[in-house]
Amino acid sequence: MQDTKPSIYSPRQTTIRASLIGLGGMALLALLIMLGSRMLAFFDPALTGYAIASLFAAFAVAFHYGTWLMRPSTRVMWRRSWQFFLSWPNFRRYFWVIPITFVRNLLFQSFIRQRSTLRWVMHQCLFWGVMLSFAVTFPLVFGWLHFEAIGTHTYQIFIFGFQVGQMNALGPVGFNTFHALDYFAVLVIIGCAIAYWRRWQDRSIRPVQRVLFDLLPLHLLMSISVTGLMLTVVDLWFDGAGHWPITLTHQFLVIMLLLYLPFGKLFHIIQRPASLGVELYYKIGSKQGMKNCARCGRPYGLELHVEDVKTALNGVGYNFWLPQSGHHWQDYCARCKRVIRAGAYAGLVGRAWVEPGGLQQTQYAQPTSPVSEMTDEAKQNGN
Amino acid sequence: MAKKFFMDPQRCIGCRACMAACQECDTHRGVSMIYIDTLDTEWSPQTSPTVCMHCVNPPCANVCPADAIKQDENGIVLQASVDRCIYCRNCLIACPFGVPKYQAKQALMIKCDQCYDRTSVGKKPWCATACPTKALDYGEYDEIIQQHPGSAVNQWQFGDQALETNVYVFAPKETRKFQVLQLFDYREQAGYAPNAGLAGGQQEIKGESDADVWAGWENRDWTGWSALQQEQEGK
Numbered sequence A: 001m002q003d004t005k006p007s008i009y010s011p012r013q014t015t016i017r018a019s020l021i022g023l024g025g026m027a028l029l030a031l032l033i034m035l036g037s038r039m040l041a042f043f044d045p046a047l048t049g050y051a052i053a054s055l056f057a058a059f060a061v062a063f064h065y066g067t068w069l070m071r072p073s074t075r076v077m078w079r080r081s082w083q084f085f086l087s088w089p090n091f092r093r094y095f096w097v098i099p100i101t102f103v104r105n106l107l108f109q110s111f112i113r114q115r116s117t118l119r120w121v122m123h124q125c126l127f128w129g130v131m132l133s134f135a136v137t138f139p140l141v142f143g144w145l146h147f148e149a150i151g152t153h154t155y156q157i158f159i160f161g162f163q164v165g166q167m168n169a170l171g172p173v174g175f176n177t178f179h180a181l182d183y184f185a186v187l188v189i190i191g192c193a194i195a196y197w198r199r200w201q202d203r204s205i206r207p208v209q210r211v212l213f214d215l216l217p218l219h220l221l222m223s224i225s226v227t228g229l230m231l232t233v234v235d236l237w238f239d240g241a242g243h244w245p246i247t248l249t250h251q252f253l254v255i256m257l258l259l260y261l262p263f264g265k266l267f268h269i270i271q272r273p274a275s276l277g278v279e280l281y282y283k284i285g286s287k288q289g290m291k292n293c294a295r296c297g298r299p300y301g302l303e304l305h306v307e308d309v310k311t312a313l314n315g316v317g318y319n320f321w322l323p324q325s326g327h328h329w330q331d332y333c334a335r336c337k338r339v340i341r342a343g344a345y346a347g348l349v350g351r352a353w354v355e356p357g358g359l360q361q362t363q364y365a366q367p368t369s370p371v372s373e374m375t376d377e378a379k380q381n382g383n
Numbered sequence B: 001m002a003k004k005f006f007m008d009p010q011r012c013i014g015c016r017a018c019m020a021a022c023q024e025c026d027t028h029r030g031v032s033m034i035y036i037d038t039l040d041t042e043w044s045p046q047t048s049p050t051v052c053m054h055c056v057n058p059p060c061a062n063v064c065p066a067d068a069i070k071q072d073e074n075g076i077v078l079q080a081s082v083d084r085c086i087y088c089r090n091c092l093i094a095c096p097f098g099v100p101k102y103q104a105k106q107a108l109m110i111k112c113d114q115c116y117d118r119t120s121v122g123k124k125p126w127c128a129t130a131c132p133t134k135a136l137d138y139g140e141y142d143e144i145i146q147q148h149p150g151s152a153v154n155q156w157q158f159g160d161q162a163l164e165t166n167v168y169v170f171a172p173k174e175t176r177k178f179q180v181l182q183l184f185d186y187r188e189q190a191g192y193a194p195n196a197g198l199a200g201g202q203q204e205i206k207g208e209s210d211a212d213v214w215a216g217w218e219n220r221d222w223t224g225w226s227a228l229q230q231e232q233e234g235k
Helices: A011-036 A046-067 A071-086 A088-093 A099-108 A110-113 A117-141 A172-178 A180-200 A210-235 A243-260 A265-271 A272-286 A303-315 A334-349 A376-381 B017-025 B057-064 B091-095 B126-130 B141-145 B180-184 B186-190 B209-218 B225-234
Strands: A145-150 A152-161 A160-170 A291-292 A299-302 B004-007 B035-040 B049-050 B101-103 B106-108 B136-139 B149-156 B159-170
Touching: A046 A071, A046 A117, A046 A243, A046 A265, A071 A088, A071 A180, A071 A272, A071 A303, A071 A334, A099 A110, A099 A272, A110 A117, A117 A145, A117 A210, A160 A172, A172 A180, A180 A210, A180 B149, A210 A243, A210 A265, A272 A299, A272 A303, A291 A303, A299 A303, A303 B057, A334 B035, A334 B049, A334 B159, A334 B180, B017 B126, B057 B091, B126 B136, B136 B141, B141 B149, B141 B209, B149 B180
Parallel strands: B004 B159
Antiparallel strands: A145 A152, A152 A160, A291 A299, B004 B136, B035 B049, B101 B106, B149 B159
């Protein structure tokens, strides 16, 4: 029987280490808030709730990231990626791999387009809407971005406490700056609408979707965008009627999202950049040579990759070394693994299985219910 | 007790109805997650089916750096979650049964998750429904073992490594464990030494050949990449 799920650290050790990493992440963010807002001089007290939720989210994100990196397989991949990234010859030769992959896979997500165009449009709307909103709101909440009025029409812009310019609050730049979140909210709403449409009518998603994992983040994004837009609407056309209840609802929903971020589906935002390392890994690994199957001799993977997977397997307590053959089970390609297994099965049940006509000759391989021995019950069941 | 999946390779007639049925599914349109392998067509017409064996402690999930492969409450190993899979292909190398498939264009790993949409409402998976000989079957353990001779075995041994699977395979009565090491002397037992590789008439399966699997890598269109490399090599 299998041992219990193996791990290089005990659960207790993992929790302690990850908690330390989490505290580190939280402390780092707190420090950046203090520095960026000039010891809270530019901190907006109205946004305190968001800032506190962000600190909790920073802890949880760093915690989850820490436990994730402590997985043996992730460690192997992580270390190898950095090793490749930080090597000077690789840096010179493969300089463009990271930026190109970043633009293609992380910004424009071309691989999602291959899965479905509608899905890609949906994901692009959500991605840009959410990312740009984050880019506006986090600096505001942390006091990194700060506006100060001079006179009636002019605002001074401060970034990290440094004055970077002025703008006319009533001009087009000012208008668009103050309504940037509205535009992003519209993007998110379009994305959510497509996502709801797909989840409602696409037969490939409907059966496997889960409420907490797939639908909750959608509901959150949608309701955050709607309440955010409602704030603009009531302020512009309804003299701010109901502003406070809507603000509180909005804030509550955003805090829910921030606390959901580290655990649910949205953690992929933080995890996904690891695919950059994979891209580099394959680019460099393919130059180092392919691994040929020990049985059929055909390439089935990178030599480096196969060795790393063996290391990762050992790290989680597996050992597929086959002393009789002098190979690892992982030295065989997928098809040979299946064919060898079928061969082993043939060895077990004897040549009867594989030779035509042999089935009738062995005791084991009798037809399940020979007609002569068929019971009445079996006849009724049609067996 | 949860229903279980059963394989009886002796009954496989190689009709590939299971593959056709599997391809019908909306979640992976046109791609079969079942394999029908011929041992060696020059020697025998026998085929061997392979579905995901749903290991109790799955190597694929344990080596996934993105933690994308999860098990459900019945021990079914689900396919990589699309938002997490970082297409590293660790699972392809690690899987002891050669099951996961890599979709190069979509940058995604897919594998059998025992038709979650059907089994969750009490139906058989598509392949087991379509199989005309019950080489693939699904149901209550006690009922299914009545219908097959031999014993249902879910213990495997690869060298020193033991594995337990949620899928049962029927074997002669005395069998307690599949020793995959027997592969190295089965030639004598079976009285035959099969040819290696494709020479023995193993068929290429569309989408599964190495050319297809690696297509996404080799043919990836690196904008300006090759020009830049040539320039650097020129220097």
